[in-house]
Amino acid sequence: EPEVTQTPSHQVTQMGQEVILRCVPISNHLYFYWYRQILGQKVEFLVSFYNNEISEKSEIFDDQFSVERPDGSNFTLKIRSTKLEDSAMYFCASSVTGFSAEAFFGQGTRLTVV
């Protein structure tokens, strides 16, 4: 069964450093997403991406964040200068279309900022 894969599974970084979280969406999907979940809290939407541009973003997704699809398979989330409060599980997801009920989520990258 096709799946969304995320790397690394766990990343520890120093405050102020840049991190790039990587995702490989399902190959025939056209919409890509990043969500995050701070430990013990709700899953929060960050950004959606379609046709090589951001289609929607939340208030969380400020200038410190950026997304990119550098090639035909990878979808990345970059945090420019990490803060302690960026520590969370980051989930990548993809769907075939914007109407698709089923968004497929990856297993997540646990980011720890120290």
Added chain:
Amino acid sequence: DAKTTQPTSMDCAEGRAANLPCNHSTISGNEYVYWYRQIHSQGPQYIIHGLKNNETNEMASLIITEDRKSSTLILPHATLRDTAVYYCIVRVPNNNYGQNFVFGPGTRLSVLP
């Protein structure tokens, strides 16, 4: 997107049906009801969705009341692996923006042996 209300937690005996309610009294006519679940700290997993008719798939059944103000997710024969947080989400599917789901706190379902 309409707000949903779910019980914080529920227990269910293994092998029995689990009935998870969701209240969405302010739902609008073109909003769908989606159910996802999150097992431990894994990524959310799609279960089922519907607009106004009852729906069934290999995982679950979705019963939506006639006035669409509430719905119930039914897991017909719960197993220990169904222990998870279950999220009820309502939104209008939008092909311009995709599925930008707003996850609430959900219902923590514990299936007991």
